[in-house]
Amino acid sequence: MSALTGGAQGSKKRKKDANGTIDTTSLPSKRLAVEQDATATIQKLEDQIVESRKFYNNIATLLSMLNARTSKDEPNLTVAVALCRIFCRLIAGGDLKEQSRATEQEKIIVAWLKERCQEYQRALLDVIRQAEASFKVTALHLSMRLANARAAHLPGSETHVWLTGLFKGVFEALIEAREGESLRSEFVEQYLREYEDIRYYTFMQITVYAAERRNPEILERLIFIISQCDVVPQPEHEFTKSYVKLEKKDRNPLLSVGAHKKRAQEAWLAILKNELSDPQRKQLLRMMSHTIVPWFNRPELLMDFLTDSYNSGGSTSLLALSGLFYLIQEKNLDYPQFYPKLYSLLDADLLHSKHRSRFFRLMETFLASTHLPATLVASFIKRLSRLALNAPPTAIVAIVPFIYNLLKSHPTCTFMIHRAIHDKDWIAELEMEGMDDPFDPNEQDPTLTNAIESSLWEIEALQSHYHPNVAAIARIISEQFTKQAYNLEDFLDYTYQGMLIAELGVEERPFKKAPVIEFQIPKRIFTDRLLEEDRGEDTAPGSMLRQLWDFST
Known part of the structure; x- marks a missing residue:
């Protein structure tokens, strides 16, 4: 760039007329002429290199023009593109490969060309890390094109290029680039989702890169890239989209579904072993069932992460439920404290949480089995009834149908609604003095709370709730259980806004009498x-x- 800058300064001097004023009428045409001269110079240097080996020193000239400016913010992209064409041509022609019977002079030339190619690669990586967004994207495409040429035309170097060579440097620069959100999105759209071999090698790079303890910002970028690989190949999948032509040889890992899933599994485990922040942990738990678990040949390896998340409490425990239950149900994970821990999650904060609907959907699955002890199910029913006394109306309208479904599927617990007393003396004593609720709300073990001996007086109290919708839905407990079950989805997404719109929907339900x-x-x-x-x-x-x-x- 120094040579171009020097020539440009001489041609950009502004002429003054006799009065000393600057003539600006010809500035645009002069600037265009300078750019055309620079492009012609670059093209001439490139043509000479292609023409004869005696002009190889032009490569050094072009490199100096690329790095002439001290700042990498605005590199000369015309020079960068020309150098990419030059090196791809040289690699394809075998000029960067040392022949077995080469003379000493030829070995020196090959070594010099390799050094210049390395210098060019480092310059591109500097651009990816430091330059502006548009320059970063161009440098990324040039680097990937050069990696493709090296892998395709240098026998035996394919593994080196993708694992320890140029692609490793590109990946690290991609992750460490400042203000590189658009750059990483470009890599995902143009390479990661498009080519299966690049996805395979990206998994391997993430595994190595995340093995060292990384700060939360770097982990966030790694999670973004690997989470974009959300389409898992099926066992019958045929690998046809590759950036470099693949050899149809036996045991080629790039053509194996199992090998791809193994690399993805290693990459995810490397990320999960880092010190994740709470938002990152919650983000991973949200995508656990549909993005992470399908990549695992051995999902039980997620046990430590899920149990740690489940034991951390709060909304993190709620998000860990689905993944942990999957391991218990499908992989026979031994977690004997699952239901006591689930019972402990039922608190007042849960009913105000934004994850409330997700929790009720999961709990409906967890308590669906008719083989669960009645004492355990009764504890959940009673705990929910007690929490409903101070719950918002949007939560109560989901709790009551949920309790109805539990009572319907576990008939033994219906004694909590009505238990006939045949001792006349005890009836008289109850009418005179009443009785204490035998339910122990402080007991952590749901099988020891005596909830089965209690009653659902809380639901009857809700029949006098100030909100008419809540009072109406609470009355279903006092009516005959003729309905097989309520569809919980009809009640989970109730919101204050929805209730208000329903009350104000005058056009749909006009008032009989003006208020x-x-x-x-x-x-x-x-x-x-x-x-x-x-x-x-x-x-x-x-x-x-x-x-x-x-x-x-």
């Missing part, structure tokens, strides 16, 4: 009766109104 504002509607304002009560005081409201009326008329 009034006053409890007792007055017949007139400031009547004669008020005047009589004022007893003639001039400051009384009735007198003032009458005086105002007389004055106006």
Whole structure:
């Protein structure tokens, strides 16, 4: 760039007329002429290199033009593209490969070309790390094109290029690039999702790169890239989209579904072993079932991460439920404290959480088995009933149908609704003194809470709730259980906004009688009766109104 800059400065000097003013009319044409001269110079140097080996020193000239400016923010892209074409041509022609019977002079030339190629690669990586967004993207494409040429035309170097060579440097620069969001998105769209071999090698790079303890910002970028690989190949999948032509040889890992899943599994485990922040842990738990688990040949390897998340409490435990239950159900994971821990998650904060609907969906699955002990199911019913007393209306309308479904699928627990007492003396004593609720809300073991001996008086209390929808839905417990089950999805997404819209939907449900504002509607304002009560005081409201009326008329 120094040579181009020097030539440009000489041609950009502004001429002054006789009065000393600057002539600006020819500046655009002069700038265009300078750019055309620079492009012609670059093209001439490139053509000479292609023409004869004696012009190889032009490569050094072009490299100096690429790095002429001290800052990498605005590299000369024309030079960068020309150098990419030159090196791809040289690699394809075998000029960067040392022949077995080469002379000493030829070995020196090959070594010199390799050094210049390495220098060019480092320059591109510097651009990816430091330059502006548009320059970063161009440098990325040039680097990938060069990696393709090296892997395709240098026998035996394919593994080196993708694992320890140029692609390793490109990946690290991609992750470490400042303000590189658009660059990483470009890599995902143009290479990661498009080519299966690049996805395979990206998994391997993530595994190595994440093995060292990384800061949360770097982990966030790694999670973004690997989470974009959300399409898992099926066992019958045929690998046809590759960046470099693949050899159809036996045991080629790039053509094996199992090998791809193994690399993805290693990459995810390398990320999960890092010190994740709470938002990152929650993000991974949200995508666990549909993005992470399908890549695992051995999902039980996720046990430590899921159990640690489940034991951390709060919303993190809620998000870990689905993955942990999958391992228990499908992979026979031994977690004997699952239901006590699930019971401990039922607190007042849960009913105000944004994950409330997700938790109820999962709990419906967890408690669906008819082989669960009645004492355990009764504890969940009673705990939910107690929490419903202080829950928002949007949560209560989901709790009551949920309890109804549990009572329907576990008939033994219906004693909590009505238990006939045959001892007349005890009946008289209950009518006189009442009784204490045997339920122990402080007991952590759901099988020891005595909930089965209690009653659902909380639901009956909700039948007098201030909100008419809540009161109406609470009455289903007092009616005959003729309905097989309620569809919980009809109640989980209830919100305050939805309830308000339903109440204000006048056009859909018109009022039979117009509502009034006053409890007792007055017949007139400031009547004669008020005047009589004022007893003639001039400051009384009735007198003032009458005086105002007389004055106006």
